[in-house]
Amino acid sequence: MxxxxxxxxxxxxxxxxxxxxxxxxxxxxxxxxxxxxxxxxxxxxxxxxxxxxxxxxxxxxxxxxxxxxxxxxxxxxxxxxxxxxxxxxxxxxxxxxxxxxxxxxxxxxxxxxxxxxIEFEPREVLARVLQRLQHKGIHPVVAFELEFYLFDKKLANGLPQFPRDPLSDDADDQPNLHIERLSRFSAVLDDMAQTARDQGIDSTVITAEIGPGQFEINFGHSDDALRAADWAALFCRSTRGVALKHGYRASFMAKPYLQFPGSGMHVHVSLYDGAGNNLLAAHQQQPLRHAVAGCLQLLPHCMPIFAPNHNALRRLGGTVNAATRASWGFEDRDACLRIPESDPRNLRIEHRLASADANPYLVLAAILAGLEHGLETRQEPIAPLNDDRSSGTDFPVEMLDAVRAMQHHTVVRDTLGAEFVDVYCENKRQDHLAFQQEINAREYRWFL
Incomplete structure (x- = not known):
C-alpha cells in the first residue's frame, strides 16, 4: 500500500x-x-x-x-x-x-x-474489503454514475430556485430528457467535464435527466476500485465549485423537490479472477444469482449507508425508477439491482439504490460485501421483477429503524468492521436527533 x-x-x-x-x-x-x-x-x-x-x-x-x-x-x-x-x-x-x-x-x-x-475512515473501510477480496482472488471492476441538480445561485427564503436558461433567461422549470438542455447549459456542463478530466477523473457521458435542471455524469470503468470511489468524491467537489463560478449552485442532495425525481448514485460492478475471467458469468451465470442474493440479503441492513440522511430516505419510492423494496431484474430500472444487457465478458450488476449524496467509499464497500457474502453462501435470489412485479423484500425507511437494523447484523459487522459499524451508526443516530431539534413553520401551522 x-x-x-x-x-x-x-x-x-x-x-x-x-x-x-x-x-x-x-x-x-x-x-x-x-x-x-x-x-x-x-x-x-x-x-x-x-x-x-x-x-x-x-x-x-x-x-x-x-x-x-x-x-x-x-x-x-x-x-x-x-x-x-x-x-x-x-x-x-x-x-x-x-x-x-x-x-x-x-x-x-x-x-x-x-x-x-483509522478503522472508521471511509476509504480505509473500502480498502479492507478490497484487500480481503484480493486474497480470495476476486478483482472488482467498478464504474459510478452520479445525478445532480443545478439551481440558481441565489436561494429564495432558503429554498432552491430553478436555474436560469442562459439563452432565454427563463427558469428551466420543465422536467424533460431533451438533448437541447445539454446545449443550453453547455458552458457550465463542458467546464464540469473538462475540470473533472483535469482532476484525472475519467468522466464520459453526460445526460439531461428528468428533473428540471437535473443531469447525470458517467465515469469510466476502473479496475482500481479505490480510484473509482476517489473519482466520485472528487467530482462532487469540483462540480460544486465550477457551478458557482458560472453563477449556479450544484447539489447532489437526494430529493430537492418532492414533485420531481431524486438524484441517485448508480454503481456498476463486475468481478474477475486473476486470469481476467468474469466470475459472474461462469457456470451459466450461477455466481451472478448468488451475488444478487447476497446483495439483497445485506441491503436492508446497510440502509444508513445507501440513504445516509432524512432527505435521502424521501427519495425512495413514489417516483420514476426509485425502488421501494429490495429487488432485482434484467434491464429493469425499477429494481435495486439491475442486470444490464451485455456479453459474458462485461456481465455486471448495477446497484441503483444509493442516493447521490451518499459516501462513495462506503457505498462501494457495502455493495462488495454483499457480493462477497452471496458468492460464499451460494443462496438463490428471490424472483426477478421480470417474472414477478411484486417480488422484493422490505427495507427500513426511517433512520432510527435503519440504524438498528445495521448495528446488530453479524455479517455487516464482520465484513465492514465492528468498530466502523458502531461509530457509523451512532454518527447517523446523533445526526438524525440533531435534525429533529428544530420547529419548522409547518409545525406551527398544524399545531399552534
Missing part, C-alpha cells in the same frame, strides 16, 4: 514545475457524512511530506456530523484527548484547482496504508 517517497516527491516537483503560480495545496479526505476536511499546505511544505515527513491530522475529524459538529461516540471526541492520526498522500491525485479565484492545488490524503489506519 505504501508508495516510495521518491515517487511522491517526483509528482510534487513535476506539479510545481508545471504550475509555478500555485503556492498552496489543499490536502483533503472524506469524512463519514461525505464532506471533505483537511489542511491547506504551502507547496514547499508538501515536498517535505512527499519526502517522508509526518502528515498528521486529528483522528476525530472523520467523525464530524453533517453540520460539522462532534458527537460523543464511545470514548471518541470527548474522552480520548482528540489525538492526531497519521495520513499519507494518495499518489496520482495532486491536481490544479481551476474554480477558485487564486491558483491552488489539491491532493487526496488517507489513513489507509499507514501503520495505524
Amino acid at each position: 505504501k508508495t516510495p517517497s521518491c515517487t511522491l516527491l517526483a509528482e510534487v516537483r513535476a506539479f510545481r514545475q508545471k504550475h509555478p503560480d500555485v503556492r498552496y495545496v489543499d490536502l483533503i479526505a472524506l469524512d463519514i457524512p461525505g464532506h471533505f476536511y483537511g489542511k491547506r499546505y504551502p507547496v514547499e511544505m508538501l515536498e517535505k511530506v512527499a519526502a517522508g515527513s509526518p502528515l498528521k491530522l486529528p483522528q476525530n475529524a472523520v467523525l464530524l456530523g453533517v453540520q460539522g459538529g462532534l458527537f460523543k461516540i464511545g470514548d471518541y471526541c470527548f474522552n480520548d484527548g482528540d489525538p492526531d492520526a497519521n495520513r499519507r498522500l494518495v499518489p496520482g491525485t495532486l491536481k490544479p484547482v481551476s474554480w477558485e479565484s487564486q491558483p491552488l492545488g489539491q491532493m487526496l490524503i488517507t489513513s489507509d496504508g499507514t501503520d495505524a489506519p
